[in-house]
Amino acid sequence: MARRHPGAVTVSACVGRYGWNAADVAGRVPGNEVRELVDACCDAVVAALARSRRPS
Template sequence: MTLDDVIRHCLAKPGAEETYPFGDADLCCKVGGKIFAFIGLEGGGTVGVKSGATAEEAGLWRERYPDDIAVSAYIGRHGWNRVRLGGTVPADELRELLDLSYDLIVAKLPKSKRPAISDQP
């Protein structure tokens, strides 16, 4: 997946919004006011995603792709990984990671902030 593919996939999610809270180099995709993807726009592109409910679950992804998935700085202990785009992670598995991150964040939102069922594809 290209950087543009990742952005399109994230922003196509129900309730997704695009923000730049850390400057123009990082796009954050949010749902219900919570970030589900940190997209690095420079240097070939990276995406930070919640890859598991725990750090241990996220670690399984790092074991599968040690050259392209690393623990996210500061928030890795909460199950977040950083994925290098254009590496060995297949497109379908990257989409799976993006979907998992979105789903994990939505599940933690108060019901009042979750996207409406009619918004779901």
């Protein structure tokens, strides 16, 4: 996504090694793509949880 929106989506400096991004959501990135980023973030967090702690 950073390639599609240079300057609007960037790798976060403090947690970039985990693949987290910073996105300018003030209209530079379409809403559907912001939702994609949020969904991917949530999926990554859930995947990192122990199976016993994951939502069913």
